Amino acid sequence: MELLECRLSVDDLDAFVSRLGEIGDDHGVTIQAFDARYVADRNHLERAVELADRSIERGENVARDRAVEILLYAAGRRQIDRALEMGVGEGGNRAVILIAGDETSEVDDARESAALEALEELEAVASLEATLAEPDERTLCDFFEITDAERAATDASLSALVRERVALLEVEK
Template sequence: MELFECTLAIDDLDAFVADIGAIGDRHGVTIQAFDADYIADRAHLERARDLADRAIDRGENVARDRAVEILLYAAGRRQIDRALEMGVDEGETRAVVLVDGSTGNEGVHEGNGSDSTADNDRERQGERAALEALTALEAVGDCEPTLESRDEVTLCAFFEITEAEREATDADLGDLVRERVALLEVEK
């Protein structure tokens, strides 16, 4: 999984979504763009991806599209409309774009590991090619770190994390957000 941090200036959201979908299809990767204000850290997206893949493998997914299933887990919600709040929108947005070449079928390749190594190499090549294509999109502005500074107010409001909850634990905000993501699995 690769994360592409940038500023997006989107004039037409439908066209942007179609563009990143076409890039994903062309390179055999899943691409999902997020408003960086709603992402706690890299581990937040890794956990969402892993849980989405597990749901898909078990046939328990809500969305037909892997990118949307990852979005649902990242949001800690089963309602697509509510989860879309953390996606990008028209206008300028500090964004983080997830690019993942894995299929989510962990443990499928057994034996000597050579098939698995070849698959991993193909996945990485697809991710790199997709990242290069993403940088060429008209909507992509500055490539800059967007996850270094968190919008704690937005995260707490979106994930319904209260001040009392934060004071009652030694866990940091990222831990609490990842807990919400994991709870989605329990609440199904």
């Protein structure tokens, strides 16, 4: 899995999403863009990919598209409309774009790297910057419904609590 942390400037969301799909198809990988405010860290997205792939393998997936299934798990929600809040929108966005092959192999690593290079060249990518370096704790707590009392009751990191919400999606099916 590769991540492109960047600032986006999206004029036409449908065209942007379509272009991501084309790049994914060209390189044999899955690509999904996220508003970085809703992503706790790399581990959050790794867990979402792992659980989405397991759901697809078992035939338990909600979405027909792997990228959407990954989005559902990353959001910890089964409703696509609610999960889409986590995606990027038109205008300026602090973003993280996930690139995931189907399996761990040198071939997939090369495909992911090639797709990453193609994404970096997109006109919508205004700049490369570390968008996951400082998580937006308030947005994460609000979106994943993590209360102050819950945080006070545990020594688990916010990232661990978010990953717990992602994993709970499996239990709630």
